[in-house]
Each structure stands twice: as structure tokens, then as C-alpha cells.
Amino acid sequence: MAAPTAPTPLNIVIVGAGIGGLSAAIFFRQQGHNITVLEQSRFANEVGAAVHIAPNAAGLVSRMGIDAPATGAVECLTMKNVKPNGETMFEVPVWRSRGRWQHPWLLAHRIDLHSELKRGAIREDGVGRPATLQTAARVERVTTDGVVVLASGEEIRADVVIGADGVHSKTRYALPGSEGIRPFGSGKSAFRFTMPRSRALEDPVTKPLVGAEGQMTLYMGRDRRVVIYPTRHNEILNFVCIHSTKDSEISSDDPDSGDWQNTGHLDKLLEVYKDFDPALLALLGKASEDTLKVWELLDMEQLPTWTEDRLALIGDAAHPFTPHQGQGAGQAIEDAASLACVLPLGTPPSEIPARLKLYEKCRYERASMIQEYSRIVGMDLGTGPPFDGLKYTNDNFGHDEWHHTQQKLREWEWSRNPTAYRRMPVAFGPFPGPRQDCTGNARDWSASTFTTASIKFRTSRTLLEGLFPNKAFRFAVSDTNCYATFSVSSLGNLEWLGGNGYSHLGLYIHGVEYTKNNGETVEGDYLPVLFEDLADPIISGREEIGMPKVYSRLDVAKTTDSLTVTAGWMGSDFLNLSLTQLQSSEAQTDAASPASSDENLFFYKYIPATAAHGEEQRSADVEYACISPMDEKVNAMKKVERRTIAQKAEIRIEALDARKLPTLHHIVERLAEIPIYEVVEAKIVEGTGGSDLKAARRLE
Incomplete structure (x- = not known):
């Protein structure tokens, strides 16, 4: 009797080596596929800011084999809301909710997370084959049948192409119905910077603002706000200062207004928040202009589809997020997990288009819902619909995308054979028995x-x-x-x-x-x-x-x-x-x-x-x-x-x-x-x- 043939891996090309693209590389590597990651920059590195890894994403990060706390990620223990004048509105002891979620709410330095993702994708040891990372590989265009054309003229053919190239995606526009859809300014912009926490602790005026470890503080004005939280073992403070674009130092008419690397100026930052608590202004004034950046928060209408034939989008390429829910990176990681889950080792190439549509079905409604949550939370105070913070938190945190997609994949596989026998307990799918196996294939009685x-x-x-x-x-x-x-x-x-x-x-x-x-x-x-x-x-x-x-x-x-x-x-x-x-x-x-x-x-x-x-x-x-x-x-x-x-x-x-x-x-x-x-x-x-x-x- 001949030995069974080993399952054939897919050749997968991922356009973009950000958080979503590298997460996809790791998940696909774990599934046993051959992965090539194309990154247009030379170093494929993230910018120096922080990122939320909420419980829904923390479990997936752990599934990738990454110990985020060991790399410096800080658990969010309390969340404090403060009026512009410095008066505390309320303080939420997040640590008391630890028992509700399987995984912690982590605040990571983006560079640390990105470095771990890159290491996990390309390291020689670990599960599966290392991904091939090509830097300075600028993609000119892609096709839905699996062709990637580089600016150099080189053509790469793949079983699956994944567009993980961010808000300014090129892969997006290979999809039908995407032609007229472009990112647009949300009306808000943000200053961002980091500083050593010790710098604030040394000043008796600013020390009370950052003295608690693991604390996220939100200063909430009517049309502007400041978000402060620690990262990198509580040694670095991350600042995001969201304000109206009309008051910013960048213009929405500037084609580069959404570039994270736009240089910001301290005097403009202080002017925008001049009416806030003097202690906060003293803290903002400690920012170093060499780390201060400013960019416009971009939004985009929903795409009619994220997939076509052998092409699929993930992360901001599919659904750009405003930052008001801290879910942008988390949803990109969820996309990556879901996509890899529907394409296990041994997937027949003929099934790829249908399985990519299944990925879209698993992810489209959830990502779109959280997108809308983020828009609502980002509205000026008193202008949005009633805010149900508990529902938003439950929807954000109370989800495991790997388990969710696994179940949807099972149901999809069950549905492909409507004649398969179903009997109790029905939750486990078609039942193996004397007439069929659990996939509906007939039994062989010849040797009985x-x-x-x-x-x-x-x-x-x-x-x-x-x-x-x-x-x-x-x-x-x-x-x-x-x-x-x-x-x-x-x-x-x-x-x-x-x-x-x-x-x-x-x-x-x-x-x-x-x-x-x-x-x-x-x-x-x-x-x-x-x-x-x-x-x-x-x-x-x-x-x-x-x-x-x-x-x-x-x-x-x-x-x-x-x-x-x-x-x-x-x-x-x-x-x-x-x-x-x-x-x-x-x-x-x-x-x-x-x-x-x-x-x-x-x-x-x-x-x-x-x-x-x-x-x-x-x-x-x-x-x-x-x-x-x-x-x-x-x-x-x-x-x-x-x-x-x-x-x-x-x-x-x-x-x-x-x-x-x-x-x-x-x-x-x-x-x-x-x-x-x-x-x-x-x-x-x-x-x-x-x-x-x-x-x-x-x-x-």
C-alpha cells in the first residue's frame, strides 16, 4: 500500500510588513505554507509609538508564540477620565475585570511588538518554514488571479496574495467596486510622541499625573482630548493628542497629511491645548521635538468586498481605523488569524476563492462594527449618539477570532455535503457511522x-x-x-x-x-x-x-x-x-x-x-x-x-x-x-x- 501523499503547502505573498502582514506571515507559517513578505521600506520597521493589545488580540499574540509582557508590554490596570481643568470624572479599576477575560489588556511599544513579529516570521527555529522577507520591494500592482508586479518589473505568482499595505493600499484597487473609494480626513488630527516616564516623575508638578503604573489617562475636552499611557516596562510614556484638523498645523488639503512621520512643533501643540490643566501643559511641554509627530486621522467608506479570486485584504488596507477604540492593530491581527485559519495545510487551490469569501464573512461585520464604534467614540462631546461603554468593551474584548473562524470553517465544510447524516449531538457536525465518515464520504464494506x-x-x-x-x-x-x-x-x-x-x-x-x-x-x-x-x-x-x-x-x-x-x-x-x-x-x-x-x-x-x-x-x-x-x-x-x-x-x-x-x-x-x-x-x-x-x- 502506497504511503499517503503529504499535504501540499500554498505559496502565499503578503504585501506589507506591518503588524497585520507579519502576523499573517506567522499564522500562515504555523499552518505549514510557503510565505514571501514584500515590504517597500528598507528596514520594514514600525514608528516609535505605542499600541493597544486588548484581550481579543492578546490571545492571538500569545498563539503566535510571542510573550508580549516579556518584551515590555504593560498591563492596563486602571483607566482614568479627567476634565480639561484636571478634575477627575471617574476612574475604572480595570484590574478587577481580569477574571472576565482570558487574556490581559496590554499596552505595548509598537517597535517592540513589530520586532517580535518580524522575528517570529523569519527565524530559523519554530513551527513551519521561515518566511522570506524582501525589503525595498515596492509593489506596482497586483491582480486577483495571484500575480504581483514589482516596480522593478519582476512578476511573482502566488496561490494567494494578501494586501496588508495599510491605509494607502495599492492592492485594494485590484478589487471590483473599489475604484472610487479613497481614504479621507475624519476631521481630526493627532500629535503623538513618547518620553521617558522618569522625566515626568522628576518634576513634582507632573509626577501626580503619571505616578500610577499601568494607568491610562484620558483628558476629555469637548472637541479635543489627550491620551497618556505607559509602555516598555512602565519606563516610557506614550502620548496621543487628538484635536480638530482645522486647529492643527497640517492641512487636510496636504496629500501627505495622513503620513505618521509628519514633524510636529511643540509651540503648536501647547497652543492647541492652552486651556487645559497647567499641570498637563507642563507635562506636554516636556516633549522632545525630535520625536513629536502630527498626522491627520483618516477614514474610509466600506469596501464592497475584501476578496476576489486569490486576493484578500487585511488590516487598514481593508478597513482603516480611527484610533478612538485602540483596536486598529488588534483588528489587523484578528484578520490575519482568520485568514490563516480558513487556509490550513492541504487546502486545494481550487477552493481558495471560496475560502477567502468565508474569511470575509467571518470578519466583515465585526470589523465594520468596531470601525463604527471608533467613529462614535471619537465624536465631539455632546454630538454623538448615546455611548454604551460596557457594550463597546464587551464587543471589543469578548471575542477570540481563531475559535470563531474555526467554527465558521467547520460549518462551511459541513454545508458542502447537505446529504451528510446529522444526529445528536448536532453541535459537532455530521456524525460518522456505518454509512459515511464525518465528511459524508461513503464507507468501504468490502473487507468486512x-x-x-x-x-x-x-x-x-x-x-x-x-x-x-x-x-x-x-x-x-x-x-x-x-x-x-x-x-x-x-x-x-x-x-x-x-x-x-x-x-x-x-x-x-x-x-x-x-x-x-x-x-x-x-x-x-x-x-x-x-x-x-x-x-x-x-x-x-x-x-x-x-x-x-x-x-x-x-x-x-x-x-x-x-x-x-x-x-x-x-x-x-x-x-x-x-x-x-x-x-x-x-x-x-x-x-x-x-x-x-x-x-x-x-x-x-x-x-x-x-x-x-x-x-x-x-x-x-x-x-x-x-x-x-x-x-x-x-x-x-x-x-x-x-x-x-x-x-x-x-x-x-x-x-x-x-x-x-x-x-x-x-x-x-x-x-x-x-x-x-x-x-x-x-x-x-x-x-x-x-x-x-x-x-x-x-x-x-
Whole structure:
């Protein structure tokens, strides 16, 4: 037998080596793919500012193998809101919410996080192949069928192209419907800078403002605000000073107004916040102009789609964020995780477009919702809709994108085979069983084995009529004599049971006729009960097909001269069959059915409605007659290798009470009443193959 072929990795090109692009490189590396990252700058480095890693992103950062606190990220412990005059409005002890979220709310230095992401993507050790990082690789254009064209003229072909090239994305405009959509100024701009926390602590005027470790402070004016928080082991303070663009030193008419590297000037910063608390102004005045930057906060209309064919966008290329929720980097990381999740190792290239659409489905609504939250939070005080801070926090923090996308991927895979069997517990998807595996593929019965022993006997038609579930069933003739068979089969080497097997024993009543509502009649054998000694076939047979299966211990012993069967429950034996004085036979009797001819098999499916204890019994949720055709195709699935006739056969059934058979006594008592007037045939048939009864259906 040939060894299984190893899954083929995809060749993935990521345009942009920012936080989103490098996160995607790590996640795809962990999935086992080949990754090339194209970065237009020479050093592929982030700017010197800080970034939020909220709980929803912190778990994904950890999943990438990055220990953010070890690299200097600070846990946010308190959040303090302050009026412009320095009066505290409220203080939220964030640390008390630790138990709500799986992961901490971290405040990281952007350079530290970016460096760790780059290391994780390209390091030689670790899971998967290192990504190839090409710097100074300016992308001229991409196509939706997997072609990336560099400014140098070089063409790179890939199975998947990921646009992670930020708010000024070029990859974005390869998507249909994106042509007229451009980033625009949100009406707000921001100064940003960092400074050593020690600089503020040394001054008694500014020390009270930054004395608490892990504290985020928001000074909230009507149309401007200042956000201060620590990072890098509480040694660096990060400042973001958001204000109206009309009051800023940059103009929205400037095509470079959204560039993070625009130099800011201290005198303009102090002018914008001149009416704020003098202590805050003293703190802002400690900024170094060589680190002070100013840029316009950009926004963008929603793209109609983030994916087309083999191209997908992530992060700001797909959905630029204003910074008011601190979720820009987090949502880019979520995008990267989701995209990698839908493209595991072994993904067929033909499925890539559909899987990219699944990624979009997983992410579009959530990212768009948080985008809108950020816009609302950034509105001037008194101008926006009512603000529900708890809902925003819950929506932001209370999410794990990897687990979310995993589930959506499962549901997508389940939906691709609508004929796959579903049964309880339904949350786990299609159920593996004798007819299919969990992906809906048919089982192979060719190597299975069977040994079927049957005793056919003459008995009372009038008594057996009492075992029919309704008047649609009757005997085809009016004779007082009728025939039935007790048949036991031992099955082995079953693929669906991992090469194991089980036994079943049933009563088959011959010569039965079913009359449909339209008057048409169908003839066959009726199966009132089937004992089995394994839960798996009992459950699948009852739920998927509707067969009347119950549990019993079945001990089958065969020698060269005899075969005996004992049925029991928890130490109490109630049925014994024996076939003795065995002789080989060349007769061409059929092995597919215990019946004397190729008859259909009838049974009756009944599932009661759920009712509270003590309530009157409700009507059934399911109740109808079923048929399993025993035609030539079904019989051909079995290959008979040996036939044996028994010269002597015996059936003994003992009606035990409810103490010994608490769940079966009502069945066994009825079986014990059946008279055995004459054994007319006793045989054993052995062979390979089997029928999964997939053709079973409702009679009408």
C-alpha cells in the first residue's frame, strides 16, 4: 500500500510588513505554507509609538508564540477620565475585570511588538518554514488571479496574495467596486510622541499625573482630548493628542497629511491645548521635538468586498481605523488569524476563492462594527449618539477570532455535503457511522466479514399480528400458519468501527403486506425488534434509519459442529439459540436476508415528543413505516464463501421479570409467547462484504 501523499503547502505573498502582514506571515507559517513578505521600506520597521493589545488580540499574540509582557508590554490596570481643568470624572479599576477575560489588556511599544513579529516570521527555529522577507520591494500592482508586479518589473505568482499595505493600499484597487473609494480626513488630527516616564516623575508638578503604573489617562475636552499611557516596562510614556484638523498645523488639503512621520512643533501643540490643566501643559511641554509627530486621522467608506479570486485584504488596507477604540492593530491581527485559519495545510487551490469569501464573512461585520464604534467614540462631546461603554468593551474584548473562524470553517465544510447524516449531538457536525465518515464520504464494506445463523420456523399468524404497529401492516394470506426467523449475525473488520465488530439478533416475520394510503400494497418481511451488543450501531440505526434496535449482550460461540447464541442483560440470560450437527451445503441460498426470498424489509420508526415528567403523553415527533429494499444490488454487496446446514436447531426464550430485565422484560415476555410449531430451516452463511442499508427510506 502506497504511503499517503503529504499535504501540499500554498505559496502565499503578503504585501506589507506591518503588524497585520507579519502576523499573517506567522499564522500562515504555523499552518505549514510557503510565505514571501514584500515590504517597500528598507528596514520594514514600525514608528516609535505605542499600541493597544486588548484581550481579543492578546490571545492571538500569545498563539503566535510571542510573550508580549516579556518584551515590555504593560498591563492596563486602571483607566482614568479627567476634565480639561484636571478634575477627575471617574476612574475604572480595570484590574478587577481580569477574571472576565482570558487574556490581559496590554499596552505595548509598537517597535517592540513589530520586532517580535518580524522575528517570529523569519527565524530559523519554530513551527513551519521561515518566511522570506524582501525589503525595498515596492509593489506596482497586483491582480486577483495571484500575480504581483514589482516596480522593478519582476512578476511573482502566488496561490494567494494578501494586501496588508495599510491605509494607502495599492492592492485594494485590484478589487471590483473599489475604484472610487479613497481614504479621507475624519476631521481630526493627532500629535503623538513618547518620553521617558522618569522625566515626568522628576518634576513634582507632573509626577501626580503619571505616578500610577499601568494607568491610562484620558483628558476629555469637548472637541479635543489627550491620551497618556505607559509602555516598555512602565519606563516610557506614550502620548496621543487628538484635536480638530482645522486647529492643527497640517492641512487636510496636504496629500501627505495622513503620513505618521509628519514633524510636529511643540509651540503648536501647547497652543492647541492652552486651556487645559497647567499641570498637563507642563507635562506636554516636556516633549522632545525630535520625536513629536502630527498626522491627520483618516477614514474610509466600506469596501464592497475584501476578496476576489486569490486576493484578500487585511488590516487598514481593508478597513482603516480611527484610533478612538485602540483596536486598529488588534483588528489587523484578528484578520490575519482568520485568514490563516480558513487556509490550513492541504487546502486545494481550487477552493481558495471560496475560502477567502468565508474569511470575509467571518470578519466583515465585526470589523465594520468596531470601525463604527471608533467613529462614535471619537465624536465631539455632546454630538454623538448615546455611548454604551460596557457594550463597546464587551464587543471589543469578548471575542477570540481563531475559535470563531474555526467554527465558521467547520460549518462551511459541513454545508458542502447537505446529504451528510446529522444526529445528536448536532453541535459537532455530521456524525460518522456505518454509512459515511464525518465528511459524508461513503464507507468501504468490502473487507468486512459476516457470519449469519438463522432458524426459520412455523408459528401462529394470529399471535404475530399483535407485533404489527398499526393496521397498515397485515399478513398477505389468511392462513393461521405463518413463518418467522430468528437470525443472528456476527460482523467483523468493519471500517466504520476501526476494524472491530459487533453482533445483532432479530426476529423477522415473513409474508407481510403493507397497504399505502393510496391503496398500493408492498410485500416484505417485518422486523419488530433487533438486539445489538454495541451502542454505536444501535444509536445510528435508530436515529438515521429508524430500526427498532435495543441493547443486549450477545455471546456467539461456533465450533466445527455447532453454533450457539446466548442473549442476556447484566447477568440475566433470556434467549438461547443452538444449531448443531452442521453439514456443508452447496445450495445457492441467499445470504443477504434471513428471509426465504429476496424480500423487502419493513420496520417502524417512532420518536416520542419531549414532555415534562407527569405530563400527558404527547404525539410522536416522528412516526412512520420504513422500508429497506433487498434487491439484487444490495445482495451483490455480500460475497458468500461458506454455507452450512444444521440438522438440529433449538430456540429457548425465558420470560424474566422486571427486576432481572428492567428495560427489556416487556419485549422478552412477548417473544417468549411465540410458539415454535416446527423448525423448517436452520443454516449458517459466512462471507465478506456487507450492506450499509443506505437505501432505507420512508414507505410513504
